[in-house]
Amino acid sequence: xxxxxxxxxxxxxxxxxxxxxxxxxxxxxxxxxxxxxxxxxxxxxxxxxxxxxxxxxxxxxxxxxxxxxxxxxxxxxxxxxxxxxxxxxxxxxxxxxxxxxxxxxxxxxxxxxx
Amino acid sequence: xxxxxxxxxxxxxxxxxxxxxxxxxxxxxxxxxxxxxxxxxxxxxxxxxxxxxxxxxxxxxxxxxxxxxxxxxxxxxxxxxxxxxxxxxxxxxxxxxxxxxxxxxxxxxxxx
Numbered sequence: 001x002x003x004x005x006x007x008x009x010x011x012x013x014x015x016x017x018x019x020x021x022x023x024x025x026x027x028x029x030x031x032x033x034x035x036x037x038x039x040x041x042x043x044x045x046x047x048x049x050x051x052x053x054x055x056x057x058x059x060x061x062x063x064x065x066x067x068x069x070x071x072x073x074x075x076x077x078x079x080x081x082x083x084x085x086x087x088x089x090x091x092x093x094x095x096x097x098x099x100x101x102x103x104x105x106x107x108x109x110x111x112x113x114x
Numbered sequence: 115x116x117x118x119x120x121x122x123x124x125x126x127x128x129x130x131x132x133x134x135x136x137x138x139x140x141x142x143x144x145x146x147x148x149x150x151x152x153x154x155x156x157x158x159x160x161x162x163x164x165x166x167x168x169x170x171x172x173x174x175x176x177x178x179x180x181x182x183x184x185x186x187x188x189x190x191x192x193x194x195x196x197x198x199x200x201x202x203x204x205x206x207x208x209x210x211x212x213x214x215x216x217x218x219x220x221x222x223x224x225x226x
Contacts, residue, residue, distance in 0.1 A: 041218060041219070042118070042202055042216040042217050042218045042219050043157070043202070043216040044216075045214060045215075088154065090156055092156075092157075101145075101214065102147065102159045102162060103157070103159065103204070103214070104159070105156030105158070107155060107156050108155060108156055
């Protein structure tokens with residue numbers, strides 16, 4: 001089974017709708033991240049969390065919110081989706097006990113906002 | 115804004131040839147990592163080089179880091195069709211606000 005899973009894998013929604021993307025991990029890592037990737041571009045950090053009580057904004061947090069429900073779960077919400085939030089979204093984890101923060105990625109969620 | 119810039123943006127080579135891609139950055143770093151992404155899928159970690167290291171090897175991968183020039187290169191030797199993917203550098207920065215910055219990526223195509 002995959003260590004980092006994301007649901008749904010694909011989602012089409014309409015402008016103004018609230019949508020939640022979910023991430024679960026079995027790696028036992030404390031640190032979790034949400035990124036978005038636009039076509040032909042690198043990843044941009046949306047939010048990150050170093051433990052259950054810790055939430056931090058990344059480069060592009062406007063229009064997004066997150067919830068760290070447990071060590072293993074980190075959800076990303078779009079309160080009112082807009083078309084320019086159409087992108088590929090990735091969840092990642094890393095081990096706080098390591099000195100390198102190597103990140104382990106989920107398979108991604110392809111979100112289309114019409 | 116992203117602080118890692120990679121070049122070339124795209125690279126097409128024949129199987130068996132070497133592929134070199136470069137990453138330049140503007141900030142101070144703790145380490146620099148390289149990741150691979152197959153089309154539309156999650157990134158996979160390849161190799162890490164710390165700021166006090168100049169060169170690392172892993173199988174057919176060779177990474178160099180020049181902190182004075184704020185640049186790194188990834189060399190894939192004896193490329194294979196299966197190496198076709200996008201490659202990203204990722205910066206673990208020393209800035210006060212934690213940021214893990216990804217480069218813009220190099221799309222590598224290895225022709226059989």
